[in-house]
Amino acid sequence: MTALHFAKALTPDGWRADVRLTLSDGRIAAREDGVPPRPGDKRHALGVPAIANVHSHAFQRAMAGLAEIRGSSRDTFWTWRETMYRFALGMSPDDVEAVAAELYVEMLEAGFGAVAEFHYLHNAPDGAPYAERAELAARIVAAANRAGIGLTLMPAFYAHATFGGAPPRPEQRRFILDLDGFARLFDDCRALVRGRADDVVGVAPHSLRAATPAEIAALVALAGEAPIHIHVAEQVKEVDDCVAWSGARPVRWLIDHAPVDRRWCCVHATHMDDGEARDLAKTGAVAGLCPITEANLGDGVFNAAPYFAAGGRFGIGSDSDVDIGVAAELKQLEYAQRLSARARNICAKAGGSTGRALFDAAAAGGAQALARDCGRLAAGAVADIVSLDRDSPYLVGREDDQILDAWIFAAGNRAIDCVWSGGRKLVSGGRHLARDAVAARFAAAARALAARQ
Numbered sequence: 001m002t003a004l005h006f007a008k009a010l011t012p013d014g015w016r017a018d019v020r021l022t023l024s025d026g027r028i029a030a031r032e033d034g035v036p037p038r039p040g041d042k043r044h045a046l047g048v049p050a051i052a053n054v055h056s057h058a059f060q061r062a063m064a065g066l067a068e069i070r071g072s073s074r075d076t077f078w079t080w081r082e083t084m085y086r087f088a089l090g091m092s093p094d095d096v097e098a099v100a101a102e103l104y105v106e107m108l109e110a111g112f113g114a115v116a117e118f119h120y121l122h123n124a125p126d127g128a129p130y131a132e133r134a135e136l137a138a139r140i141v142a143a144a145n146r147a148g149i150g151l152t153l154m155p156a157f158y159a160h161a162t163f164g165g166a167p168p169r170p171e172q173r174r175f176i177l178d179l180d181g182f183a184r185l186f187d188d189c190r191a192l193v194r195g196r197a198d199d200v201v202g203v204a205p206h207s208l209r210a211a212t213p214a215e216i217a218a219l220v221a222l223a224g225e226a227p228i229h230i231h232v233a234e235q236v237k238e239v240d241d242c243v244a245w246s247g248a249r250p251v252r253w254l255i256d257h258a259p260v261d262r263r264w265c266c267v268h269a270t271h272m273d274d275g276e277a278r279d280l281a282k283t284g285a286v287a288g289l290c291p292i293t294e295a296n297l298g299d300g301v302f303n304a305a306p307y308f309a310a311g312g313r314f315g316i317g318s319d320s321d322v323d324i325g326v327a328a329e330l331k332q333l334e335y336a337q338r339l340s341a342r343a344r345n346i347c348a349k350a351g352g353s354t355g356r357a358l359f360d361a362a363a364a365g366g367a368q369a370l371a372r373d374c375g376r377l378a379a380g381a382v383a384d385i386v387s388l389d390r391d392s393p394y395l396v397g398r399e400d401d402q403i404l405d406a407w408i409f410a411a412g413n414r415a416i417d418c419v420w421s422g423g424r425k426l427v428s429g430g431r432h433l434a435r436d437a438v439a440a441r442f443a444a445a446a447r448a449l450a451a452r453q
Contacts, residue, residue: 003040004041008045012376016034018035020035020041023383023423028379045417046389049374051112053366056317056321059087062099067083075298078235078237088121091449096139096140097139097143110413113422116202133184137153141153144199147434148421148424150374156175158175158206203219205228208250217258227370230264232266232268252276262285268289271300272307289316290318290319295336302336327407330408389414413430
């Protein structure tokens with residue numbers, strides 16, 4: 001057993017002084033408030049829960065910065081996607097593992113305690129299955145093990161190029177599975193995480209573009225009580241194509257034709273009208289917001305006002321992993337809303353801290369989306385914890401919710417001191433314990449990938 005003592009910590013009961021957490025078997029066995037440290041306790045100044053990252057495509061971390069050259073025509077998500085396809089075709093299993101391990105180290109250093117990996121790179125470069133069906137999923141699990149991050153593995157079903165069951169394009173060949181192949185992969189993925197306490201396997205229909213209604217129904221049945229994640233309404237063109245196919249907008253179609261409930265994470269959900277936003281909120285699903293990626297790709301701005309007013313839940317994800325940070329994602333979410341509304345403190349309630357409102361919601365939504373009992377410093381919860389640097393010049397003199405405001409809107413990753421995932425201390429002084437070895441392997445993979453482009 002390990003005991004941590006925080007001079008101040010954010011608990012489900014609010015900020016408390018002299019908080020002592022006893023950790024056992026990866027969880028918080030007990031929490032005591034208002035008690036002095038005992039001999040042997042590990043002492044820290046500020047403690048908050050680590051947030052779960054609800055959406056990541058790990059392999060894309062290695063292509064960050066490679067799609068920032070303007071083409072001869074208007075650049076959009078769809079032109080970026082062509083670059084991503086070419087990049088994906090050049091990745092070996094060793095590359096996938098090296099890149100994912102680097103990404104997960106960076107996530108931990110940025111204050112994430114766990115990640116939902118939306119994994120759709122399944123096949124060999126020629127489109128044939130690997131001898132071991134779950135070869136690349138196994139590399140994701142190995143990378144999570146190396147970094148120590150909590151994992152909700154979301155193997156993705158991808159079978160079609162666009163709405164209506166259109167045949168896949170040749171450049172999508174590494175993603176493609178049929179339902180039988182996916183069912184075998186799902187079983188293999190569950191075997192891969194067996195023995196990893198608190199890790200989960202869910203089901204991810206890639207999108208309404210890539211899976212037909214019948215296939216989505218089969219995937220929902222396969223999932224049972226496991227998490228279900230899906231991309232939806234990320235792009236205006238996607239909305240238009242969905243209307244042309246079905247007569248309904250994507251989120252509306254999903255609500256009307258699928259059993260959307262607390263198991264679901266609707267990733268992006270950027271382009272909802274007010275009625276869709278209110279009705280999605282009523283389902284209890286989580287909106288998986290990826291503000292930095294959505295800005296990078298020019299997706300648009302989430303329709304937050306009606307969704308939040310209806311009690312909608314959200315988590316934050318890093319999606320294409322172009323930049324990694326709990327604070328950075330939350331800040332971008334708020335700033336996009338400010339730019340749209342030409343006002344300030346959009347995500348806060350009257351008289352409340354914006355940082356606190358964002359943090360609490362993302363912590364709860366992340367836990368729900370990953371089916372991981374995290375995001376709270378309470379007895380029984382998974383011990384995903386962040387200590388913040390009290391000596392950071394941005395945090396000096398700040399108290400309680402001001403600490404969150406200063407971290408999110410001023411200090412960013414520089415305020416991270418230590419991070420625990422599943423009770424294991426993996427980051428100290430802002431640096432992951434395996435940083436050097438993981439970074440060296442990543443650099444070698446990046447050089448090899450660059451040579452293949």
